[in-house]
Amino acid sequence: MSFIKLIAYGLAVSGLLLGTAQAGEKLVIGATPVPHGEILEFIKPIVAKQGVDLDIRIFSDYIQPNAQLVSKQLGANYYQYRPFLNDYNRERGTNLVSIVPVHIEPFVAYSQKLTDVTQLEDGAKVAIPNDPVNGGRGLLLLQKLGLIKLKGKAELDSPEDPLPTQKDIVDNPRHLKIIELESAILPRALSQVELAALNGNYVLEAKLPLDKSLYIEKGQDGKNIWAEYLVTRPENKDDKAIRIVAEALNSDATREFIKARYKGAIYPAF
Known part of the structure; x- marks a missing residue:
């Protein structure tokens, strides 16, 4: 149409x-x-x-x-x-x-340097949003990718559930350096990190090809x-x-x- x-x-x-x-x-x-x-x-x-x-x-x-x-x-x-x-x-x-x-x-894992998360080297820089909610969602995404382990639930059961912080990381086997940046500037920071967790609206605004994402978390949980x-x-x-x-x-x-x-x-x- x-x-x-x-x-x-x-x-x-x-x-x-x-x-x-x-x-x-x-x-x-x-x-x-x-x-x-x-x-x-x-x-x-x-x-x-x-x-x-x-x-x-x-x-x-x-x-x-x-x-x-x-x-x-x-x-x-x-x-x-x-x-x-x-x-x-x-x-x-x-x-x-x-x-x-x-x-x-969608909430996505994006990289301009890698084609697969298995290529992340020890000590690689990974960026997530700097606000507590989107940052927590970014950490949950890293856990889904098998990059870190968090204490507590792997998913939210309701909108009232608390989201994790970096203090909730109980295992970081690749010693990733997780940095927090404002969501709006994350697309522009892709060249400075190996991987970033991006909000879908900023992916669209930056005209990043969604099909180039390393992982897409669709958020369709019912x-x-x-x-x-x-x-x-x-x-x-x-x-x-x-x-x-x-x-x-x-x-x-x-x-x-x-x-x-x-x-x-x-x-x-x-």
Whole structure:
């Protein structure tokens, strides 16, 4: 299905969505560029038909979209999974809430120097994200590859489960030097390390060939633990504009857009 046809289809089904919000009601929403911002741009004309003016603000980091939602500079955001949201709420005493899951991104082991993890030499540099949740997911990925051993569970059973830190490493037979870097710069740091654990959105944004990954953890666990959610403040969760955006994000048109635009690089979570 062409993008023009997809947009036309989206506009056609918009009439099936929730009743019209107040004319010209603005919802300022934060997102990272790819794929979140692109998906929001797709639904923008759909929700406009329902009276919601979607003002999309793009961020390059994982902290400001939540910080600005708490400070009411944003009305919602769309860029995170629930383990990250839960950690943010726990650490900062906030109570942001998830509304609907939209898509699932892969989490990958990537290298520009190796074609197989067995080529990692003793003392090799391996990079993981520097925030507690994505860093913990990176450590779980290294364990799946047989590179380290962690104490505790090998997988999360729920979004509330704690993720490991480097202090939880009980065996590192190759004496890997695990360094922590901001998720957004990890693709640019690939030349400086032998292996990196990358978030799917930054793989897409950097236009790295996903099929060149050494390992792809798809995150499709049947529990939507790693699904990316629309998030807002608790007092806004029942607002008509939020509900209209939520339904547009979970519409058939958006599902078809995700499939056509990303060709299996990400997956609908609804």
